Amino acid sequence: MLKFLRRYQKFLLVIFASVLMVVFVAPQAITQYGKGLGKRTEVYIGDKSVSTLDMQQAAREREALGSFIAFVTGSHQYASILIGQDALHWILLTHAADEGGYIGEAGDGEAWIAQLSSQRAASLEQELASVGGEMPTPEDILQLARNELDGLRQRVAAQNRLTVEQFNLALASARGVERMLGSYQGAPRLSVPVTVAQAKHELDNITLDHVFIPGSHAFDGEIDQSQLQAHFEEYQSVEPGEGEFGIGYVRPPRVKFEVITIERDAIREAIPVSAREMVNEYQSNPDKYISEFDESLSDEELRAARDVEYEKARKAIREARAEELVNEAAQQVRRIVLPMLTRDDDGLVVIPDGAERAGPTLDELADELQRYMASYYKRAFGSDEFSPPRPKINVYAGQWRTLSDLSQIPDIGLSSVSVGGNRTMRFGNFLMNVHELNPDAEIGPQRGVLAVENKIENQFSGTISFVRVLDVRDRSPAESLDEVREQVERDLRSLLGYRQIESRVSEFESLAIAEGLEAVGALFNDPPAEEDPIGPDPDPDGDEAAEDDPPRTPLVVQSGTRVVGDRIERRFGGASDISEPELVERLDDMAAALDPLTPMDEQPVEQRTVAMALPKRLGVAVAKITGMRPLTVEEYRTAGIAAAARSPIASVSALEAFSLEAMVERLNVRDRDGGSPLDDEEQTASAG
DSSP states (O other): OHHHHHHHHHHHHHHHHHHHHHHHHHHHHHHHHHHHHHHHHEEEETTTEHHHHHHHHHHHHHHHHHHHHHHSSSOOOHHHHHSSSSSHHHHHHHHHHHHTOOOOOOOHHHHHHHHHHHHHHHHHHHHHHHHSSSSHHHHHHHHHHHHHHHHHHHHHHHHHHHOHHHHHHHHHHHHHHHHHHHHTTOOOOHHHHHHHHHHHHOOOEEEEEEEEEEEEHHHHHHOOOHHHHHHHHHHSSOOOOOTTTOOOOEEEEEEEEEEEEEEEEHHHHHHOOOOHHHHHHHOOOOHHOOOOOOOTOOHHHHHHHHHHHHHHHHHHHHHHHHHHHHHHHHHHHHHHHHOOBBOTTTTTOOOOOSSOOOOOOHHHHHHHHHHHHHHHHHHHHHSSSSOOOOOOOEEEEEEEEEEEHHHTTTTTTTTTEEOSSEEEEHHHHHHHHHHOTTOOOOSOOOOBBBBBTOOOOOOTTOEEEEEEEEOOOOOOEEGGGGGGHHHHHHHHHHHHHHHGGGHHHHHHHHHHHHHHHHHHTTSOOOOOOOOOOOOOOOOSSSOOOOOOOOOOOOOOEHHHHHTTEEEETTTTSOOOOOOOOOHHHHHHHHTTTTTTSSOOSSSSSSSEEEEEEGGGTTEEHHHHHHHHOOOOOOHHHIIIIHHTTGGGGOOOOOOHSSHHHHHHHHHHEETTTOOOOHHHHHHHHHHH
């Protein structure tokens, strides 16, 4: 053996050196290979290549922006217009906006937050007004909105693995897309005289103070079952918004469903981390946890500082393991359910005769997932101390839920549903695509089948859920009083109260002229509560006083309301509670009779005060004009043409011109094989 080694010493040394080189180079090679995959071209936009990493970054930006913009504007539809229908669409929109010079730097995104704060302030003002009491100043409301949006910006950025700077850049891109779409939409298409007339209609501004008396506030009495039933039957088959009062109980499409949720927070808190694991994590990642401390710290202060770092290491272990467990549990749902489903020739799951659902019950599934997570944890991390929490089950079968109802459900209402590739849908839209309501939809659940291919993710809590639709109804009258009982009671109270006050309109107007709008509100406000006497209860052993009815929300005067175009807006924008065409027309006529050069408080109050019954809103509005500002030449030059272009007579949709299909064709977008990327997406959608 020794002779052999001596004889072939040089040969063996070469082999040994080669092995060592492989050992040392292999990890770097694997890393570089992974990076290479990220740099692989997914599509071409003309001569420009878009890599896998670019697509992943775009997907994260879309998710963060979608949540942020939808929250601020209150419109998921508007958010989806700006960010496109998927990652590719978002890339194409930003590419076109950048080429057109519409996109600024990160600071432009920050500046947009200040502008969006005004929109959020409008919602806050409405919320605060509904609570009643003294209203904060406009400056305070605006500051509250700015603080809220700044916190939301940081949260959505972190949850989508973006820095605040990256999110600001993405927000600047979205603002650029908005400019691009607005520029296309607002291109001049009208003659100068028509533009001037339309701009004057859009930008003439009347400022008001007003108080609105809802019928429900004026009603003081009891309603019995027979009145409710009679009212329901009268309007059961009437479409909402039709008729004199707009009351109707024809309901939109609606569903009943159940959800199973794998709760990341509960799993994370249940994960045991030993002292050894925590120390190993801490020492293995010094750059991540170990800080430089001031030498002047005492031993006790130094130990306390180290304990904080150790706790960060413990949290990191829990976060990583929770992430792995949640994803594994989600995969296990598919592995359990899919083999239990049988499909027909059309690809639909066969529901057994007499059964309401296919596959396991959610209780059976939850028990199996709980057992699986315990066994997986033991295999993966070598510990049997973990007691996984049971997945949470929510059954929403007690009442029908419409699309607007779905968005209000805590935790899941604003979640996103994965529908293939990087594409997502809002939970409510996905549910309303159920096959029994929309059989032509390529993506959507089937009644009675757990939608295991479409996981529901809440980006704020990190939960993953799966939904099963239990029953559906298409647009139709409410089936019974119980289905809409609360709405019927609210409507009847409002109607009865409205009938009591509609004959008092002239009284309210005279009172507002003589004593002010506050006096009108005071007619319906509860008297101020008496202060408690100072000192001990004079009769501590006496019977407790009967509980009074809760006080009504006081009616307060809303200031800064504006008549703009065909509607009445709140101070920060958005339709006011008195925005009705007949009142707008009356206020326009009154303003036209006033002298724009005379200070408003010097003009007769009776010529600028009006009270009017609003049947569609089941209430009475009392308003006083406090100012008016006609369109100026300067405003026309800066904003008049764009305002006129928003007119219905000049409307041209930018949605069609900037749809994914139109942009793919116009920008010559091809996948890496030279074909259309839409072909792959259609196949993915049908498979999902």
